[in-house]
Amino acid sequence: MTRPAIVVAGDSLIDFEPIRLPAGDVAYRPHCGGSCLNVAIGLGRLDVPTAFLGRLSTDHFGRMLRAHLAGAGVGTDLILETDDLTTLAMVHLSEGGQPSYSFHASGAADRGLTRQHLTESSWGGTLPEGAALHIGSIALAMEPQASTLTELFLGEAGRRVLTLDPNVRPSLVTDHETFVSRIEALARVSTIVKCSDEDCAAIAPGAPPGQVMRRWLDEGVSLVVLTEGSKPVRAWTRHASAAYQPPPVPVIDTIGAGDSFMAALLADLHHTGRLSVAAIEALDDAALETILTWAGTAATHTVQQAGANPPWTTDLPAAT
Secondary structure (H helix, E strand, O other), X not given: OOOOOEEXXXXXXXXXXXXXXXXXXXXXXXXXXXXXXXXXXXXXXXOOOEEEEEEEEOOHHHHHHHHHHHHOOOXXXXXXXXXXXXXXXXXXXXXXXXXXXXXXXXXXXXXXXXXXXXXXXXXXXXXXXXXXXEEEHHHHOOOOXXXXXXXXXXXXXXXXXXXXXXXXXXXXXXXXXXXXXXXXXXXXXXXXEEEEHHHHHHHOOOOOHHHHHHHHHHOOOOEEEEEOOOOOEEEEOOOOEEEEOOOOOOOXXXXXXXXXXXXXXXXXXXXXXXXXXXXXXXXXXXXXXXXXXXHHHHHHHHHXXXXXXXOOHHHOOOOO
């Protein structure tokens, strides 16, 4: 592949989504997933040169994940192979299609990533020059991967665009104080932070979500984005603000909607030549609203599909 514009590092797993059989019984259908993998797939489908960094198993599910990445045009040069098994996630859907998860990840491939794996890799643990770096979700909750990616991310501060989506899974957070300290440290060096209201509640219980995002902006983040389900998506830089109201649509499930939003936001910045700290900080209200609208359209497409199924370029209007 060409040199990536964005490297996505983190979790890759198989979601087992419930389906109702004709006889009324429930069965589970496998879908490739994991928040970071979903973002990488979303970027690849939107024609952004992207590489995925992580450990993939050589088992059947690991081969599924690799094929899924390749099918979206995502580079696999930064993937490390292992005989450790693939993480599995059982998805449980509410009546409104809102997912909750139970994870089978002890000793699994993605969570086992260490700094030694990176330094001993064929590429020596050095990221491609100029590429933005995105991390988030359960990759920041499960050791040793969490510490590995935290060290990598903090070490790149000031060297490249850094983007963060905590996408918190409370059931995996065993040490809340350590987890919150990690997210706060990562947020302070990030260029872009996207959070849901549920993420903010897990990170700063009792604080209004907008207040949490504004604090990170004051601490140096260039762009913060807050999603609140069906409420308007809001975004702020230090000089601009915007909001986008998602339209009402039939919802199959919301799996991967936030990841599609994140991927489309980054894709818009890339395609319009604004994936740099200076260009992001220079966004005005109108440009920020346009970006939110495009990213929101991608998320709206995803909630009308089963599983994490981000749009392709042909499913969306051109980025502007």
